[in-house]
Amino acid sequence: MAYMGKSIGKLDSTVVFIIPVYNEERVIYDVVRDVRRNFQHVVCVNDGSRDGSAAEILRAGAYLVEHPINMGQGAALQTGVEFARQLPGVAYFVTFDADGQHRLDDVTVMLKEIQSGSYDVILGSRFLGSTVGMKRSKYVVLKLAIWFSSITSGLRLTDTHNGLRVFNRHVAETMQITLPDMSHASEILEIIANKQYRYKEVPVTIEYTDYSRSKGQSIMNAVNIGFDMLLRKIVK
Amino acid sequence: MIVVTQVAIIICALALLFRGLSGRRTHIGRAWQRIGLFLLTVAMIVAVIFPDITNRMAHAVGVGRGADLLLYGLTLAFIAYVLNNYLQQQDAKDELNRLARRVALIDAFERYNLRKKK
Numbered sequence: 001m002a003y004m005g006k007s008i009g010k011l012d013s014t015v016v017f018i019i020p021v022y023n024e025e026r027v028i029y030d031v032v033r034d035v036r037r038n039f040q041h042v043v044c045v046n047d048g049s050r051d052g053s054a055a056e057i058l059r060a061g062a063y064l065v066e067h068p069i070n071m072g073q074g075a076a077l078q079t080g081v082e083f084a085r086q087l088p089g090v091a092y093f094v095t096f097d098a099d100g101q102h103r104l105d106d107v108t109v110m111l112k113e114i115q116s117g118s119y120d121v122i123l124g125s126r127f128l129g130s131t132v133g134m135k136r137s138k139y140v141v142l143k144l145a146i147w148f149s150s151i152t153s154g155l156r157l158t159d160t161h162n163g164l165r166v167f168n169r170h171v172a173e174t175m176q177i178t179l180p181d182m183s184h185a186s187e188i189l190e191i192i193a194n195k196q197y198r199y200k201e202v203p204v205t206i207e208y209t210d211y212s213r214s215k216g217q218s219i220m221n222a223v224n225i226g227f228d229m230l231l232r233k234i235v236k
Numbered sequence: 237m238i239v240v241t242q243v244a245i246i247i248c249a250l251a252l253l254f255r256g257l258s259g260r261r262t263h264i265g266r267a268w269q270r271i272g273l274f275l276l277t278v279a280m281i282v283a284v285i286f287p288d289i290t291n292r293m294a295h296a297v298g299v300g301r302g303a304d305l306l307l308y309g310l311t312l313a314f315i316a317y318v319l320n321n322y323l324q325q326q327d328a329k330d331e332l333n334r335l336a337r338r339v340a341l342i343d344a345f346e347r348y349n350l351r352k353k354k
Contacts, residue, residue, distance in 0.1 A: 045340075065344040071333045079337050086350045180333055228326075235257040235323065 014091045015111065016041040016084040019062070020076035024098040025052040027211060031100045032060035038104070043084045045076040074184025078177040085172045093172045097163040099212040106204040110166040113202060120171050120197035123157065124164035129203030133213070141219050145185075148226060152233070153189035157201060161185040164204055171197055179232075183225045241298035249312050256316050260323060269320070276313055279306065 017035050021028055021044050028044065035042050042062035046054050048070030057064045065083050067076065077095055084093055092114055096102055102124070110122040126134075127146075142161060149160035165188070167175075174195060179187045192199050256272065259265020283290045283306055290302025299305050345351070 063344065063348060065340050067340050068336050069332070071336060075333050075337065079340055082337070082341055083344055083350075086345065178330065180329070231319070231323070232326075235254065235260075235319075 011040040013040040016090045017094045017096050018080035019044045019096050019098050020073045021053050021098045022047045023049045023051045027100050029056045029060045032062045043080050045080040047076040072180035074177050075180040095165045101206050101212045102164045114166050119200045121199040122166040123201045124162045124204035125159035125201040126206040127158040129205050131206045133208035149186045153193045
C-alpha cells in the first residue's frame with residue numbers, strides 16, 4: 001500500500017483502476033486515495049457489501065458502481081470493465097485488489113510494458129517477484145491452481161491467480177468474464193488463450209497483511225472452483 | 237466376460253448422464269429427462285409385481301440380482317437429478333447476474349452522466 005513515488009501534479013487520465021469491493025470499509029479509502037495521488041480514474045464495484053464500503057468509496061473520490069446483490073469477484077470485474085470502457089480518454093485498464101496487497105510501483109512498471117504496444121495484457125506474478133508474509137498453505141494452493149490453470153488454458157505462467165493485471169482497450173472491449181466467483185482467474189487465462197492476446201508476466205510483490213490473510217480464500221474453496229470449472233467444461 | 241459387461245454398463249451410464257445433462261436447455265433434452273423419469277417409474281412398478289423379470293434382466297447383463305440393477309438405475313437417476321438441479325441453478329444465477337449488472341451499470345451511467353455506446 002505504501003507508494004514511494006512522488007505525485008507528479010497532473011493526474012494521469014489515460015489509465016483506469018478497477019477494484020472489486022466486498023466488505024472492505026476498513027481499507028478501501030486508503031487504497032483508493034493512494035491510487036488517486038497519480039491516477040484520475042478509479043472504478044470501485046461495490047459487490048453488495050453489508051458494511052460502509054460504499055460511503056468510503058465515495059469519500060475517496062472513486063466512481064461507485066453498485067451491484068444490487070452479491071455476485072462474486074469475477075462478476076464485479078466484468079461490471080467494472082464495462083463501466084470503465086465508457087470513460088473518455090482511457091486507454092489502459094488495471095485490475096487491482098481492494099485489500100491493499102498490491103504495490104503501485106509494480107503498476108508503473110506494468111504500464112510501461114503495455115505502453116510499448118507489444119502486448120495486450122500484462123500479468124503480475126508474485127512467483128517471479130516476491131511475497132511478504134505468505135502462509136505455507138496458501139503457497140501449496142496457489143501452486144495447485146497454477147498447475148490446474150495451465151492445463152485448462154494451455155498458457156505457461158508462473159502465477160495464475162494474481163489480481164493485478166493491466167490490459168489495453170482492445171482487451172477491455174472484447175473480454176467477457178462469465179464465471180462470477182473466484183474461478184474467473186482461470187477463465188481470464190482461457191480468454192487470453194482463445195482470443196490470442198499478446199501477454200507478458202511481470203514480477204510483482206504481494207504484501208500479505210493480517211487483514212488480507214483474513215480475507216483470503218480457504219483451501220476448500222479450491223475444491224469448489226475445480227469442480228465448477230470441470231463440470232462446465234464437460235457439460236456446457 | 238463379466239468385466240466386459242460391467243465396463244459396458246459404466247460407459248452406458250456415464251454416456252446417458254452426459255447426454256441428459258448436455259441437453260437440459262433443449263425441448264428434446266427435457267423430453268428425454270421426462271421419459272427417463274417415466275421409465276424409472278414403470279420399472280419400479282414392474283419390479284414390485286414381477287420380481288423375476290428384473291432378476292432375469294440382471295442375469296442377462298451379468299449383474300447379480302434384479303434389486304442391484306434397480307439400485308444402479310436409481311443411483312444414476314439421483315446423480316443426474318443433483319447435477320441437473322445444480323446446473324439449472326447456475327444458469328438461473330447467470331441470468332440474475334446479467335440482470336443485476338445491467339441495473340448497476342444503468343444506475344452508474346446515470347449518476348456520472350455517461351452515455352452507453354453501442
